[in-house]
Amino acid sequence: MPFVADLRVVLRGRDFRRLFAVRLVSQAGDGAFQVALASLVFFSPERAATAGAAAGALAASVLPYTLVGPFAGVLLDRWRRRQVLLVANAVRTLIVVAIAVLVVVDVGPSLYVAVLAALSVNRFFLAGLGASLPHVVPDDELVMANAVSPTCGTLAAIGGGFLGYGLRQLLGVGDGTDALVLLAAALAYATSAVLATRMSPGLLGPDHLVEARPAAGVHALVDGARHVRERRPAFDALAAIGLHRFAYGISFIATILLCRNHFADPADVSSGFTLLALVFAALGLGFAVAAVITPLGSTRWGTSGWVWRCFVAAALTEYVVAVTISVPLLLVAAVVLGAAAQGSKICVDAIVQACVDDDYRGRVFSFYDVVFNLAFVIAAATAALLVPTDGYSRPVYALIGSLYLLAAVGYARAVRGHPVQVH
Structure with missing residues (x-):
């Protein structure tokens, strides 16, 4: 391995x-x-x-x-x-x-x-x-x-x-x-x-x-954003991972509510907490799977090719959840979404590191950090408006799947003709 x-x-x-x-x-x-x-x-x-x-x-x-x-x-x-x-x-x-x-x-x-x-x-x-x-x-x-x-x-x-x-x-x-x-x-x-x-x-x-x-932090952030804009492979990768993070954030909040209010009696907090622990274990298993298969996938399809394939896997998973939901399916979905999230991020990290100048790397990663976390904050605000109290809505899960698919198609089109391969 x-x-x-x-x-x-x-x-x-x-x-x-x-x-x-x-x-x-x-x-x-x-x-x-x-x-x-x-x-x-x-x-x-x-x-x-x-x-x-x-x-x-x-x-x-x-x-x-x-x-x-x-x-x-x-x-x-x-x-x-x-x-x-x-x-x-x-x-x-x-x-x-x-x-x-x-x-x-x-x-x-x-x-x-x-x-x-x-x-x-x-x-x-x-x-x-x-x-x-x-x-x-x-x-x-x-x-x-x-x-x-x-x-x-x-x-x-x-x-x-x-x-x-x-x-x-x-x-x-x-x-x-x-x-x-x-x-x-x-x-x-x-x-x-x-x-x-x-x-x-x-x-x-x-x-x-x-x-x-x-105060230099603000200037560093602006410098990092400008440098990314001038490096198209890095810009495309950050845009894709930002949209992925937005979709992942909505799904994450919905999952907490599924465990708390849908699959368990809201009054039985112990059962809900146990289920959430199992979901996090499945998510962690997905992270571990990503560490094993990402080197193989990125070698087979290229670094950028593996990123959009991870997004497709996440999209298909969310579409399945939009049709039906059960505890076993929730755990399988957590493994797939964890692997897709970690696998795509490993590759995006490598692309950004390889495509920016060393003198700008710290500032670029400060900008990357803000994009990654701000996308989650916006996802939280969106989830507050869209996700029901029990966490399950077929239209919401279909929307999440479509966001993942949009990220996949958009990124695949962006790198078409000049795929990125980082060793």
Whole structure:
């Protein structure tokens, strides 16, 4: 399997292993943190789940990534990245402990402010991981490391999520249980901070500290957008993944409501939560499948050819769901949609990296980050208007399938005659 072989290659490096450990432990904490949030927002007996509530919560969770993203790259050129990883995890530990206390004492505005703060700090942490990677692997292993690190991080998050789910099932539904899951996440963040100290402060760069003002983030975002517009392969790929993300976001919110209100009694939050955990497991399986089959598919049909084929697979899946829905079908759909989402994103990442100038790469990826997350926020607003409370509407699922198909056809036409192949 190419994925396992690549992982073995990059794990030979001591510095990579240390950075990898920081990522895995921290993202396992992210998984537990997200389980606690899902329990509080969507599966609390005191709160009814509606499309508007789900959309608002998910949009709020993504907004920090959209707003902080343009400034993260600029500030990471000014601060020692090892220190960013250390301090970000330490700060998140304190914030999540505070959230656990607030859950027990009072679920109010202060709780949601603290959650947004934790998510914003997480954005700096993830950006720091990405910027640090070239400092711990040779140039000829960078593509491998870029492929395996995020995938393994996602799997670690799923593992952390199942740990949180297990605690919830063992201890029962309640604010006290959610607080314990949050404390488990805080412990993971604290452990990740300790692991970061095994690296020397200057190991991860930047090589030359530069003076940078936060306002430079706006200029960097504009520069990145202009550069993408001048590089047609990158522009086409970002437009396609943006439309894909929009369709995926509507489907994601509908799935939460299906688990909460359609396949389970809305009063039985435990059953709904269990089903959502199974859906996330299926989604994670799809991510793992994508890591295995994407190198094969992109070799067979080209990098751009694999992207639009992933979109077609997602479109067909949504059309089937528009005709009929059942729990087994929902789980199969989650596997296919997860594989399509991860497979297309791996390829789009590679296309953008290959087609932009190195001097603009950081700014381009800041712009990419905003496009990717803003599409999800817009999807949340759209879902609030279109998706019913029980999550199932044949016209809505047909619309989602048509959006995927539009992305596939549009991107296939854009690259026709000059397909993109990235090795």
